[in-house]
Amino acid sequence: MKATRVCLWLHAFSTVVVLVGAFDPITTSVVIGIGAALSRSIYNYLHESCDQKWVAFNSTGLEEDLGNKLFGQHLASHIIAKAVSGFMNNANPKKPLVLSLHGWTGTGKNFASVLIAENIYKKGMDSNFVHVFTAELHFPHAGQMDTYKTQLQQWIKGNVSACAHSMFIFDEMDKMHPGLIDSIKPYLDYYDKVDGVSYRKAIFIFLSNAGGESIVQTALDFWNAGRSREEIELKDVETSLALSVFNNKRSGLWHTSLIDKNLVDFFVPFLPLEYKHVVQCAKAAMSAQGLEPDAVVADKVARELLYFPKSERVFSVKGCKTIDSKWEYYA
Incomplete structure (x- = not known):
């Protein structure tokens, strides 16, 4: 859709340029002005600028x-x-x-x-x-x-x-x-x-x-x-x-x-992450690759990480840092 709009604008701009020679000086100035405005519109559409089109808080x-x-x-x-x-x-x-x-x-x-x-x-x-x-x-x-x-x-x-x-x-x-x-x-x-x-x-x-x-x-x-x-x-x-x-x-x-x-x-x-959060990270990593999250794989990934305190294994030592590189190994 975006490419189609650009092509239409470029076609319109080229048409304006071709027609310039067919008008008198005053009309030619108007046509050139239209062409310049159209050219700016195309540029602003393609190039990021500091305005609400490109900077808008959601x-x-x-x-x-x-x-x-x-x-x-x-x-x-x-x-x-x-x-x-x-x-x-x-x-x-x-x-x-x-x-x-x-x-x-x-x-x-x-x-x-x-x-x-x-x-x-x-x-x-x-x-x-x-x-x-x-x-x-x-x-x-x-x-x-x-x-x-x-x-x-x-x-x-x-x-x-x-x-x-x-x-x-x-x-x-x-x-x-x-x-x-x-x-x-x-x-x-x-x-x-x-x-x-x-x-x-x-x-x-x-x-x-x-x-x-x-x-x-x-x-x-x-x-x-x-x-x-x-x-x-x-x-x-x-x-x-x-x-x-x-x-x-x-x-x-x-x-x-x-x-x-x-x-x-x-x-x-930012609080240290628990086991359940690591599982969520693993599932999110799968979704990011366009895959259906696998609870079994996510559980395997989470269980392999180091936790502290050692006896209770409450918090993940590295949080979700290595999840992206680990989940495929267990898939």
Whole structure:
């Protein structure tokens, strides 16, 4: 259908061009104007631009995706849905949205970022307005900190200038050199503009394993007390999580002014996953391949993973990290 429309537009445009020579100068100017407008329409149809056609927030879609696809994370799903919806529905936010996602590997931090992008940008993670930085890939050498700071500032400024609703995802924050992220503090603060550019509509997401121990301890405390994980609330983990991240020397947020100045809007805890959540991940992996989920295979995959505490086997050590590569082995 999309290809048919483009072909029709191109045919119409070529017809306009052929007819130009048959009119007087005034009529020719009108026809050329129509042709130029048609050409712009074709370009905008094919190329992503920073407008409502390509950047349109789906609040209901985000809430449903987080609830149905992000397994075992009732708390993170609730916080993210409320935070992103409140921000995107505010025509004049006072500052950029800053989310810091924390938890052990395989608990869904990266996946949550994907779901956010898919419900804001038509092209999801492939959008030109979504930018991902990975500590070990983009900032590998501690001796080049000054260069990294300058490049990071220029990159963010350039992209926000091109599209106010840009998203920046910083992965592996626990491996990022301390002090680097402070270089973008002015862009996350309550400023109307910084060097002529407003950053108030941008979204910054930090992903980190740092603070995972604090989150796991809370989950274990609830389990030992016989309480459901669904009873865990933000107030049960937020303060200890923020302190753990701020005082962790292996964290890119160690003693950062972003925390000290309260510029991180939410510290989002991702709880350790249980056996039943791993089963859900395995079934989802099969569905993603267009296959009917097999409960027997999903059970085999889940049983083969490591859990802790060792005697009770409550929480998956790697969450759902290796599910995609394992389920086919048991099929």
